[in-house]
Amino acid sequence: MRNEQTQEVDNQDTTTHEYLTFILGDEHYGLDIMNVCEIRGYEPVTKIANAPSFIKGVLNLRGDIVPIVDLRLKFDVGQATYNEFTIVIMLHINDRIVGIVVDAVSDVINMQTSDIKPPPEFGVAFDSQYLFGLAPVNEQMIILLNIEKLISSQELGLFDSTTLQSES
Numbered sequence: 001m002r003n004e005q006t007q008e009v010d011n012q013d014t015t016t017h018e019y020l021t022f023i024l025g026d027e028h029y030g031l032d033i034m035n036v037c038e039i040r041g042y043e044p045v046t047k048i049a050n051a052p053s054f055i056k057g058v059l060n061l062r063g064d065i066v067p068i069v070d071l072r073l074k075f076d077v078g079q080a081t082y083n084e085f086t087i088v089i090m091l092h093i094n095d096r097i098v099g100i101v102v103d104a105v106s107d108v109i110n111m112q113t114s115d116i117k118p119p120p121e122f123g124v125a126f127d128s129q130y131l132f133g134l135a136p137v138n139e140q141m142i143i144l145l146n147i148e149k150l151i152s153s154q155e156l157g158l159f160d161s162t163t164l165q166s167e168s
Contacts, residue, residue, distance in 0.1 A: 003163040005039060008088055009032070011081055012113060014049065014113070015109035015113045016110050016111065016113075017032060017033075017034075017110070017111060017113065018032075018033040018034075018108055018110055018111075019032060019033060019108070019109050019110070019111055019142070019144065020030060020032075020033045020036050020089070020105065020107075021105075021106040021107050021108070021109055021130050021137075021142055022087070022102040022103070022104060022106055023102065023103045023104045023105075024071050024075065024077055024088065024102050024103055025072065025075075025077040025103070025134070026076065027060045027077075027143060028106060028137075028140055028142050028143065029071075029092070029102075029142065029143045029144070029145055030109070030111075030135070030142045030144045030145070030148075031089075031144065031145045031147050032122075032147070033108060035091045035092050035147050036089060036090070036092075037090040037092060037093060037097060038055070038090045039087060039088070039090070039105055040082055040087075040088045040090060040099075041085075041086065041087065041088065041101065041130055042083075042086035042087070042088055043059055043088075044059075045057030045058060045059050045068050046058050046059065053073055054069055054070050054071075054074040054099065055067055055068070055069055055070075056068045056069070056070050057153055059099070061090070061097065064067065064097055066090070066097050066098065066099055067096075067098050067099070067151075068088060068099040068100075068101060069099065069100050069101065069150075069151060070099075070100075071096060071100050071101060071168070072099045072101070072103075074150075077149055080101055080103070082096055082101075084091060086101060087101070087102050087103070087104060087105055088100065088101055088102075089102060089105070089149055093147050093148060093150065093151055094148060094151075098151055100150075107140075109137060111135055115135050116132070116133040116134070116135045116144060117134045117135065118134075119132075119133060120132055120161055124164070129146070129149050129152050130145055130146055130147060130148040131143060131144070131145065131146065132144040151168050
């Protein structure tokens, strides 16, 4: 029995990763900090006709056209109020830079892979494709996001320079 317990501990993944945590509504979320470019305040954006409602528009960031996504709308948490306290996290997603609007940035935490639990299966009524996992931190649950699935390739395609030029 002792050998089984030792083997179980040896099989646990003790790799540690850093996650940037943020607040959206009443929930705490996290994403791999290696995907974070910078954290900025909200700036006025250029609206794109026929874009999904959660895509607030685009802005020019040092010569790059950057789509800005409101996670409150993407996750159906309610409308955000944009003011001087609104936060935009700039992320690398699928070789692109994308900004996500969040309520507040919380912390940077170190987490062992073995502490991350897979998201529960809720059936077809709930789309958990954006979830990487769940992790208990300081008596609260952090919802870890899979940012590669957060914005689809089709959605990112709306912001290709050729598409934007043809709409002008």
